[in-house]
Amino acid sequence: MSRLRLLQRDEAPLPARSIYGADGSASPLKRSLANAPDLLETLLPFLGQIYDEGAVDLATKELVVVRVSQLNACRYCLAAHRPLALEFGVDEQQLAAVCDEIPLDSLADRERTIIEWSDRYVLDPGAITDELVARVLDYLRDDQMVELAILIGATQMLNHFCTAFDVPPTA
């Protein structure tokens, strides 16, 4: 059971009601965030930009989001992003690899390199070497690395939030 109130639309603060659909629906995460409507003014546009397609394609982004959520064992984010990853072009084998169901070696060089860098970014950023960055730069530009780095940070934030408050995948 969530440790935060999951507000229904008619319980939610007036400034937060725009995050609900016309039928009053919203994800459990949004319903929990509605407790702090001031933050939504900047947080949701921020997350929208981070998670939307930018300099990096959505398949790569979702692959990284699922991997980071797997490392952080976030039940909520895995349930939310595994279907999204498939929708945006990640294949079943890639998904199984980043979820540790099959070896990461099964990934193509590009994806394996990006995931290697993502893993270090999450688990031990001090261990990122110039050599690893050089390999990532074979596949991504500087600005794309920045975009993925911010995406990883945002995903970690949400992983911790959902896990700490036990936000349920469905409610």
Place this chain on the structure above:
Amino acid sequence: MSTQTTLETAVEEGRCGDRLWLYATYHCNLACGYCLTESMPAIANRRTLSAETMIRVVREAQELGFGAIGITGGELFMLPGAAETLAEIASILPTVALTNATLFTDRLLARLEPLAELDIALQISLDSDEPDRNDAFRGPENFAKVERAIPALLERGITVRIATTVEDQTEDELARLCVLHRSWGISDDDHIVRGVVRRGRAELAGMGVTPGVTDILPELTITADGAFLHPFGPTVRHGVTDLDLLVSRQVAPLERAAERFLRLVSDQPVGTDVARNIR
């Protein structure tokens, strides 16, 4: 456009009031059946605003162009130093302070004497001219205590208003109540009669009317839980604050909450307020 100008325009257009409300505390020595905030002696979460916070908010309110202050609760006089805090607040802006007037010992009355020189009214709840009827709403011996307090305050030159919350009182009963307050020298203009709002404990008891968002004049209301659209917003059910009329969690600086409040009221149609005289 500055917040001050936006507020001035909104008040002129009738979109909101220029009074800012403070919920001093949710702690109370009474446990009225229609209480919006489930206030009572044993309340678990008192949600008290410190004197420093209240005074800061009032100073900021004055700078932003608010014209008056309302203080409610809970019972303000459960707080140590309430008399002195009230005097300081009233020296900044005209103030109305809601109280049940049951804690006015001679010592407290003496500490309240400086209020006679300030633009402040104590708004005292009284629901019937019949002690038993009044006390059924508001608790044992409430009538007797109020009946002692009002003349004592008036003798000291402190302005008193009466507020009556109507649930099932008869017209005759309300008329007799008016005779009573006039006998104290309190005019009809200083007698507020309003219905029970079906929120908080009143909702659980099935009392009162359910107001729509636009039925009540928006007046920025500051509590320990954040800023609300009007003083009927920060209600409590089963110990949990209702958030449906929350405007902002952030109340410092007050301007941030005021901006969010004004953004909301600017979206509301003009002239829809006070359909039920709920103020």
